[in-house]
Amino acid sequence: MSEPYKRVALIGLGLIASSMFWAMRRIGTQTHVSGYARSAETRETARRIGLCDTVCETLPEVVRDADLIVLAVPVGAMGAVAKEMAPYLKPGATVTDVGSVKQTVIDAVGPHLPDTVHFVPGHPMAGTEHSGPESGFDSLFDNRWTLIVPPSGTDEEAVQRLEAYWQGLGAMTERMEIEHHDLVCAVVSHIPHLIAYTMVGVADDLSRVSDQEVIKFSAAGFRDFTRIAASDPTMWRDVFLTNKDATIEMLGRFTEELFALQRAIRTGDGEQLHAYFTRTRAIRRGILEAGQDTDAPDFGRTKVK
């Protein structure tokens, strides 16, 4: 069994890092956790709510002595952070990240790191529409997958140690090839977010239907899109800019399919529509059987009064 990390450094104190901290506390590990955020306000909030054992004022300070360094900043910021912290890393330490895109992160971070540390990219497939240091909670990773995406030649023991760490936080882990990771995430995460943003943007933009009407009657389907379209804008801007190829390829597939359905509507092909709408039910069933969503009507939402 791999030895647990004695000292963990969290860089970027948003939803993911704060949930990692609370999940470590939940299992009562003796790990010392230091944290750093670029914004003084975030560091202040972290201190106020007891997020991390030590909140540091600088990058050199937070990574010094750490056995595991977690980059939990937007994908577009990871290269600069890696460069700045690199000289202060402890030999033998592991650097990981939680970015939603892997090829770009590996290209941006890898070259800055000294040979004396292990770089094991990761991606917890978990989140909510909330962001910031106060949005974390200890069960975020329970029964969710964390993908481990080591470039070839990565030290096997370092990989296993990181896997054990994530499993300790409640996650299931799976290894994936870099390119395949970016494609899978385009399908299950990036395109859904872009589509949701677009749907909400269209509704917000119509002159013939008022904002007020869109809001009042949103329970008819629309509101489901608004949740993920309320996700962190900086994080998502970076995702699309750094997973450009897979995103654009998948968007092509999506619009192709949408045009086929539009054509069926225009020509009145009820049979095609019915067959399509029946087929999509099977995927929902698969998700419910895999324990990845609740079968309660309306996601089991509580009605607000």
Next chain:
Amino acid sequence: MSEPYKRVALIGLGLIASSMFWAMRRIGTQTHVSGYARSAETRETARRIGLCDTVCETLPEVVRDADLIVLAVPVGAMGAVAKEMAPYLKPGATVTDVGSVKQTVIDAVGPHLPDTVHFVPGHPMAGTEHSGPESGFDSLFDNRWTLIVPPSGTDEEAVQRLEAYWQGLGAMTERMEIEHHDLVCAVVSHIPHLIAYTMVGVADDLSRVSDQEVIKFSAAGFRDFTRIAASDPTMWRDVFLTNKDATIEMLGRFTEELFALQRAIRTGDGEQLHAYFTRTRAIRRGILEAGQDTDAPDFGRTKVK
């Protein structure tokens, strides 16, 4: 104050009609409710679970003596039902429907009805992804809007009586012009459903990403789409075929917007993406403030283990 209906007939015993029945029972009304479904299996289920005071074997039987007749069948079936039941309607009765499209329903139903009855089309903007006689529950309409869409010349007292009825079931009511109704619903309901069906269809259709991967990692955003894409295929086929113009117009707006975002991704215009993703947050806030969704992370879903 309008006099409550003494006898209500529910035609089509799915999610909406069964929820109407349970909502009537919840308020302890003395109303007698008769029900009819074309399928013998559905009638059998209704009898087994105590849905309706009387489950009838024929249309003439269910509408005879009813003061309110509710057409709760798929939009494409309403014309035929109206034609068949018309000779048996009690003079002075009100006929309403719960269809998601109004112009087509009015065109299909109206001409069959005798002058001795009132036709007041309606549309409860409520539902879940479940369907069938066992999917109803008494709070479905609470704090949700029911749109009342009377053609010009409809008897005012009959309209007010139907409004009072829906309010009794927990709904808020609002009157709307026919054409505007079909446009609003295209935006808040029909297009979101079509987009969700498309998104799920694309994922189901990829050869480079397996079904199993799509299901396993669905919590990263995709699964939100699968709920409404599990809705009743017949109902939705009919909606798209009967609200063709508004649907195709709104689809045009949607793809235009999607292409603009795709272009921003291709050209690396991070500023445009960030501004867009920030703007969409406001709509989410509006929906939360209007009490039309919960602010609990992830819709307050319970994690399945």
